[in-house]
Amino acid sequence: MSNVVVVAIDGPSGSGKSSTSRAVAEHFGWAYLDTGAMYRAMAWAWLESGLPIEQADAVAAMVRNVRLEVGTDPAAPTIHVDGTDVTATIREPRISTEVSKVSSIQQVRDDLIARQRAAIAAAPDGIVVEGRDITTVVAPDADLRILLVADPRARVARRAAELGEAATGAEVTDQVIRRDRDDSKVTTFTEAAEGVTVIDSTHDDLPTVVARVVDLVEQVLVEKP
Ligand SMILES: Nc1ncnc2c1ncn2[C@@H]1O[C@H](COP(=O)(O)OP(=O)(O)OP(=O)(O)O)[C@@H](O)[C@H]1O
Numbered sequence: 001m002s003n004v005v006v007v008a009i010d011g012p013s014g015s016g017k018s019s020t021s022r023a024v025a026e027h028f029g030w031a032y033l034d035t036g037a038m039y040r041a042m043a044w045a046w047l048e049s050g051l052p053i054e055q056a057d058a059v060a061a062m063v064r065n066v067r068l069e070v071g072t073d074p075a076a077p078t079i080h081v082d083g084t085d086v087t088a089t090i091r092e093p094r095i096s097t098e099v100s101k102v103s104s105i106q107q108v109r110d111d112l113i114a115r116q117r118a119a120i121a122a123a124p125d126g127i128v129v130e131g132r133d134i135t136t137v138v139a140p141d142a143d144l145r146i147l148l149v150a151d152p153r154a155r156v157a158r159r160a161a162e163l164g165e166a167a168t169g170a171e172v173t174d175q176v177i178r179r180d181r182d183d184s185k186v187t188t189f190t191e192a193a194e195g196v197t198v199i200d201s202t203h204d205d206l207p208t209v210v211a212r213v214v215d216l217v218e219q220v221l222v223e224k225p
């Protein structure tokens with residue numbers, strides 16, 4: 001068994017996966033892998049390519065050829081596509097709207113899952129990995145597996161507060177509720193798999209959720225050989 005500690009966190013949009021994972025990784029001085037950013041980067045590359053999404057084989061081939069560099073410093077995560085820094089661009093609403101089309105292509109998923117596993121294997125001490133299928137597919141043997149959930153209303157309100165005037169109410173609802181519906185066709189993040197700890201953040205603020213995860217990690221560290 002590897003000495004690297006792997007923490008896997010899944011959950012729906014706006015449940016707090018990124019904020020919690022970054023804070024936990026920073027707390028322990030570990031790496032942070034945002035797998036959603038990898039799908040977003042590929043969605044950006046697809047939009048740049050102009051390929052019709054119906055040509056799934058061509059989209060998957062394009063994705064396979066992309067040089068993706070993912071910076072795993074939780075204080076400043078970055079992502080580059082063939083040398084272009086897309087860290088900020090992939091957060092634009094146009095990417096949130098389109099990303100599920102690309103992440104629904106199984107060949108794209110297979111390619112990114114292999115890259116995610118390689119990034120996990122390259123982590124020096126520990127890594128917190130977040131997404132939709134980390135506890136079930138990417139790292140089912142992680143040392144700690146968490147499903148972070150929150151009431152849909154709380155998640156929409158969080159996203160609305162975050163985006164402010166950059167998005168209308170309808171756009172926010174689309175980014176959270178419609179996207180979850182589309183994403184749940186290819187990944188399972190609404191129910192916990194066996195051995196996965198559920199944390200409901202609906203009524204807890206971010207520091208409280210982070211403290212709960214840190215406690216769980218501490219327990220794992222005591223038991224890990
Ligand atoms: N427990 C919490 N209480 C209140 N707000 C929170 C909590 N956790 C996260 N937030 C806020 O909610 C928003 C969404 O959080 P975050 O981006 O971490 O969610 P996410 O699950 O990674 O979403 P997505 O999958 O859509 O990227 C952010 O503005 C964040 O600061």
Ligand SMILES: Nc1ccn([C@H]2C[C@H](O)[C@@H](COP(=O)(O)O)O2)c(=O)n1
Pocket residue numbers: 013035036037039040099100103130131132133134179183187
């Ligand atoms: N492991 C993952 C991570 C993400 N996705 C897809 C689904 C999301 O709509 C999109 C962007 O993720 P976010 O940045 O919002 O967390 O990527 C996935 O299918 N599997």
